[in-house]
Amino acid sequence: MCKNWMLDEMFQPGVDFTNVDEVALYDSKQGTNFEVKKELAQKLGIKKGDVVIEFGPGTGALSFACAQEGAKVFAVDTSKAMLDYIQMKYKKLKMDNIMCIHSGFLYYEHKGESADFIITEYAFHHLPDFWKAKALLNIYNHLKIGGKFYLRDVVFSFNPEDMEFYIENWIEKFTSSGLWSKKEFELHVSKEFSTYSWIIEGLIENAGFKIISKEYDSDLKTYASYLCEK
Numbered sequence: 689m690c691k692n693w694m695l696d697e698m699f700q701p702g703v704d705f706t707n708v709d710e711v712a713l714y715d716s717k718q719g720t721n722f723e724v725k726k727e728l729a730q731k732l733g734i735k736k737g738d739v740v741i742e743f744g745p746g747t748g749a750l751s752f753a754c755a756q757e758g759a760k761v762f763a764v765d766t767s768k769a770m771l772d773y774i775q776m777k778y779k780k781l782k783m784d785n786i787m788c789i790h791s792g793f794l795y796y797e798h799k800g801e802s803a804d805f806i807i808t809e810y811a812f813h814h815l816p817d818f819w820k821a822k823a824l825l826n827i828y829n830h831l832k833i834g835g836k837f838y839l840r841d842v843v844f845s846f847n848p849e850d851m852e853f854y855i856e857n858w859i860e861k862f863t864s865s866g867l868w869s870k871k872e873f874e875l876h877v878s879k880e881f882s883t884y885s886w887i888i889e890g891l892i893e894n895a896g897f898k899i900i901s902k903e904y905d906s907d908l909k910t911y912a913s914y915l916c917e918k
């Protein structure tokens with residue numbers, strides 16, 4: 689049951705994903721590379737018949753890749769505009785194994801067979817750390833025993849004392865091409881909730897997961913991927 693003190697995850701501070709034009713622009717800037725997503729789905733071992741839940745699929749490239757491997761995919765996003773975009777795309781591709789669901793990390797209730805995989809890329813930072821803990825419990829509860837949780841996001845692996853250097857360096861690197869604006873990156877840091885690797889890892893392990901592998905980008909120290917097992 690929803691209490692008044694609970695977070696409304698449908699409301700997002702930071703970048704606006706409720707607008708259809710913003711979504712199309714986001715997709716063009718992301719430069720969706722299906723091959724990269726296909727490689728990831730295969731590396732994770734996603735196969736025919738697996739139940740996969742993706743939280744925050746955005747415009748859906750990874751969900752498509754998993755569906756192409758034959759998985760039954762539940763794409764769960766708080767942005768109706770993102771889900772409409774996915775539906776438009778998959779209709780064209782004639783895929784019937786992606787289900788789009790308007791919900792989020794915190795309150796999604798999965799019906800039916802538990803998931804073999806729960807995956808998420810660049811979406812977890814939309815939740816403050818207190819709520820990340822609840823989201824991880826929800827993820828844990830929706831997985832089969834032995835099921836895998838894959839998380840990639842902006843995660844800071846630098847020392848807090850060096851934050852200014854690494855944040856400025858990151859913004860500079862991604863905005864120098866002109867594709868992404870400085871404002872988008874500034875908003876990410878000032879209004880959204882990317883956090884330190886040691887906080888994320890504590891939260892993941894506290895939810896009951898075992899972290900099987902982790903990868904930090906070595907120079908920027910602003911991205912990390914985790915593969916975890918229930």
Ligand SMILES: C[S@@+](CC[C@H](N)C(=O)[O-])C[C@H]1O[C@@H](n2cnc3c(N)ncnc32)[C@H](O)[C@@H]1O
Nearest residue numbers: 697744745746765766767792793809810811814
């Ligand atoms: C930066 S986009 C990333 C999209 C895609 N995964 C990618 O890698 O391009 C973040 C996505 O997470 C969604 N999102 C934000 N908060 C969410 C939540 N609490 N639960 C599920 N999805 C959420 C947004 O609507 C958006 O589609």
